[in-house]
Amino acid sequence: MAEADNGVTKRQERGAARERQIVSAAAELIAERGLANIRVTDVAERAGMSVGHVSYYFRSKTMLLMRAIQQSEDAFIDRVEATIHGIKDPWRRLTKYVELSAANGPRDPGWVLWFEVWSNAAVNDEVAGLHEELDARSCRILAGIVRYGCEQGAFSSDDPDRTAALISATIDGLSIQLTLGRPGLTGQGVVQLCLTTARALLSPATAH
């Protein structure tokens, strides 16, 4: 029956929506206060439901937090992939990647979340696995951009993976500084500095 199907579907949709609510609430709170300062109660409250119900969806706090991290990162990767493929000019494509990846300003929630991932990955193998996976994906994207630029003759690199790792490291390092409020640093500034390094590494003239 169409009705029954609809019923089931609606229920499932509703369930999925509630799950997303929880995960989003968790992600927000992690970025605001840090993983360690979150109580399940807080997540429930922000998600607008009872504590028990959070447990209904996520067997343990750890699982919930892992999901929150994963969802944030998935969303990021998806956004990046969706955007850059439409850009043909290698330098513009690289610029866009940097803009999307780097921190936007002090206490950028996405980056605070990364700090949590790192500090937990260093200590918890499950989180480490999660990070490794996400990290690999974003590395591949950047290396792809470098290769594309080389193919187009815009970049010069004898080892795209290495070059990508260096650019990526610069993005990370500067984003940390920005997120933690280094005075005089802005989102635009970070992007410019990253591109400075990129240019130094990718300019045909320079030999490494």
Added chain:
Amino acid sequence: MAEADNGVTKRQERGAARERQIVSAAAELIAERGLANIRVTDVAERAGMSVGHVSYYFRSKTMLLMRAIQQSEDAFIDRVEATIHGIKDPWRRLTKYVELSAANGPRDPGWVLWFEVWSNAAVNDEVAGLHEELDARSCRILAGIVRYGCEQGAFSSDDPDRTAALISATIDGLSIQLTLGRPGLTGQGVVQLCLTTARALLSPATAH
């Protein structure tokens, strides 16, 4: 009385020594497990004394942890400063700085500690203050090295602070990757890659 003074002094020394023991124990544990996973009991045990005694020296757990971070950072800066001033050749001096700063290998305790500092600084103003101070000092050192190299005619940079920030960012970014176990990356590899970037940024030939 000299004797009494001696007594007092000895006592104070003993007290200071015990305090250092506690702080060191705490620093070790932070690096091993992360700030969130430390019990005062554990610190006491590793420091070889009772819980009550740890509380006697540190009014609160937070204060103890902050002290541990601070001491670790101070020790690092002191070591760097003590070492590099003895080196005259700019490139060697820079290389030494990178060697001392970058992570030595996967799960390098010093870097795990950094992760903790970042994730807490993003969320806790006291830790943020602590980090800011330390960060400023290490930036100044690196910028000093860059300036020194320029003076010596070995480096070329129209904005030493900016260049220092970029090199510093690369060190951070690659150290993160190494600490979290990026396959194929070694301590030596990180140093080399950092120097690659540094060369690209500091070579007289290159114009940014």
Added chain:
Amino acid sequence: MAEADNGVTKRQERGAARERQIVSAAAELIAERGLANIRVTDVAERAGMSVGHVSYYFRSKTMLLMRAIQQSEDAFIDRVEATIHGIKDPWRRLTKYVELSAANGPRDPGWVLWFEVWSNAAVNDEVAGLHEELDARSCRILAGIVRYGCEQGAFSSDDPDRTAALISATIDGLSIQLTLGRPGLTGQGVVQLCLTTARALLSPATAH
């Protein structure tokens, strides 16, 4: 209308069947894990229906559990009564009673259930009432067997109720030992030992 009546009847039958399913599932689980370790969810799952539905039939968990106990006990008594009346020889009738009553082997589910009943009866008046009733019935049966044997001239007892109580106690005591895995004890062994005691108590030769 006959049709409507049929409909109602079928419905009621279906309902009764579902209720029996629930009760049986509960009884099984009690024997397996003990009263304290049962979740309504588990009962529902084993009965093949939803939690909500179990609540639909049984207002509270306690009521369900009591029903499960009661049904188990009733089933036991019914089986005993149905069986022994067909046996004419007093010793064989007694033997059959012992065989049906005593534990069959280690962790005999029926006996584990008894343990639960006892421990709860000692503490919960409702369960105590349930047990008292059941116990009285089974005592009456055994006393009846003793009297029947005396009438037939096969047994000798000046106080059949007392003798029955003693035999019954032996069955209980040995069944406990068997259920809890006393090494060297088997189902057959328990029956033999019970009959040993019975013979000692019922032999015409012996005077107590």
Added chain:
Amino acid sequence: MAEADNGVTKRQERGAARERQIVSAAAELIAERGLANIRVTDVAERAGMSVGHVSYYFRSKTMLLMRAIQQSEDAFIDRVEATIHGIKDPWRRLTKYVELSAANGPRDPGWVLWFEVWSNAAVNDEVAGLHEELDARSCRILAGIVRYGCEQGAFSSDDPDRTAALISATIDGLSIQLTLGRPGLTGQGVVQLCLTTARALLSPATAH
């Protein structure tokens, strides 16, 4: 120093005393309400200390309850052993054993505790192990009494262990009935009935 030693000793004594308080409180409550109906809070309250302190001594609720059981049974065994060895007459010795072992009246706390042990042993291996151990000890004692009686020429038994098991079973079975309030049964009654069975099993005249 004597003082220091005294200090340590006093502290240890105090600690042991508090531990006993907790265990006793637990044992009382188990007998009153049954294992399943006890909260750690209740134990703490009855023992006159904070919840946290109970955890300080017993890592988990389960461990506490096991200890409570063990202590009860140890005390029982000790009492039995201390008493019977002073009695020379075999029948009197047996009688004393039965008096000490059997339930004293309805809801005898010691026996309610046994019910809990049984129902948990059937389901929890740790408790099963505990029971096995305690059970073996009490069996050995009764078998020893039987052997002693045989040696003295007062009893006759071709298999003391088996006879002991039967007597023990009778004690258990009747104590259950008494504990659960079988009407017309008293503590004295149980002892008499047990001895009736014992006589039937141990009389030189009777052959099994």
Added chain:
DNA sequence: TATGAATGAGGATTCATTCAT
């Protein structure tokens, strides 16, 4: 100083029961 027993607030998790669909 030094100890470790003692406290109690705090937080995660479980689960019987209800209710909208």
Added chain:
DNA sequence: CATGAATGAATCCTCATTCAT
């Protein structure tokens, strides 16, 4: 009838901190 999402009270355990010795 039937489902299973949703609730929230109940409970165990952890742990920073205090305090008597």
